Amino acid sequence: MLDRPPTCTALRRLPWYAALGAALLLGGVPAPSAAQVIVRSNLAQESTTAPGSTYTRAIVLYNEGDSSRTAEVSLRDYTFSADGTTRYDDPGALARSNAPWIDYGGSTVTLPPEQEVEVTYQVDVPAQVDGEPPTGTYWSMILVEPLNQPQGTAAQGLAVQQVRRYGIQVATHIRETGTPDLSLLSTDLQQANGGAVLSLSVENTGTRGVSPAARVELYDASGALVLTQDASRKRIYPGTSVRYRLDLAEADAGTYQALLVVQADAGRPIGRQFTVEL
Numbered sequence: 319m320l321d322r323p324p325t326c327t328a329l330r331r332l333p334w335y336a337a338l339g340a341a342l343l344l345g346g347v348p349a350p351s352a353a354q355v356i357v358r359s360n361l362a363q364e365s366t367t368a369p370g371s372t373y374t375r376a377i378v379l380y381n382e383g384d385s386s387r388t389a390e391v392s393l394r395d396y397t398f399s400a401d402g403t404t405r406y407d408d409p410g411a412l413a414r415s416n417a418p419w420i421d422y423g424g425s426t427v428t429l430p431p432e433q434e435v436e437v438t439y440q441v442d443v444p445a446q447v448d449g450e451p452p453t454g455t456y457w458s459m460i461l462v463e464p465l466n467q468p469q470g471t472a473a474q475g476l477a478v479q480q481v482r483r484y485g486i487q488v489a490t491h492i493r494e495t496g497t498p499d500l501s502l503l504s505t506d507l508q509q510a511n512g513g514a515v516l517s518l519s520v521e522n523t524g525t526r527g528v529s530p531a532a533r534v535e536l537y538d539a540s541g542a543l544v545l546t547q548d549a550s551r552k553r554i555y556p557g558t559s560v561r562y563r564l565d566l567a568e569a570d571a572g573t574y575q576a577l578l579v580v581q582a583d584a585g586r587p588i589g590r591q592f593t594v595e596l
Contacts, residue, residue, distance in 0.1 A: 454496020513567025
C-alpha cells in the first residue's frame, strides 16, 4: 500500500476509432488476416523547424496482396488522457493543432499489387498564430484506412474480415521554443497477476511536447537499494496525459521507501518519495 490514498479513475466508453494510437487493429482478433495495405514508415513523425518555413515528409504504404487496393487518407486532431480516453476531433479544433498547415493531396490512393506507394504531405508553418509567432509543439494525425480489403475466411457461416486503420502522428516543434511542464496527477499501487504494479499518471501542462521516462527505486529499512524499475518513454503533447506502469513483482514482501522520478530531455523532472508496503 502507499502512505496516501490511491487515486482511482473510471474508464469511459470509447468511440470506434479510439483503438488508434500508434497503429490500430479493429474488428476483433480473427484468424490470420488476408493480405492488405500496411504502413511501412514511422507512425510518429516529428520535425523541428522555424516559423514561416515549409517542410515535406512521406508516409510509405505497401500492398501485400496480389490485386490493386485503395486506401483513404484523412486528417484529424488527436488528443489522449491517462484514463484511456482518446479523441479524434475535426482538423483544427485543438488550439495546438497543425492540421490547418498540412496539405496531403488527394483523399484516396491506389496501390498496385505488392508495391509501395508514398503519400507525401507538406507542412506550411505560419509566421504567426493568433498574431504571435508560433512557439512550442503543434500536432495532429493522418489516418490511413484501406477501403477494398479482401474478405476473410468464413467460419461457421460467418465471414470475418480484419481491417487495420493506421494513425500517423505528425508533430511540429518550433525550434527551441516552448517549455514542457510535467505534473504527477496520481499514483496507484495495484496487485496484478504475478505481483504488485505501481501505476502513475503524468500530465504535460506546458507548451512543448516531450517523451519522459519513469523510474522507481525501492530502499529497505537499512537504506539499501533493493529494486530499480524503469518504464519506457511515452510521448506527451501539451494538454495530454499518459499512464506508466512499473512492475514491483521482484521485490519481497515488506515495507520500503520508494523514490519515483519522471524525467524528459527538457523541462523540470518530477521527483517523489513515499512509503510502499508490498
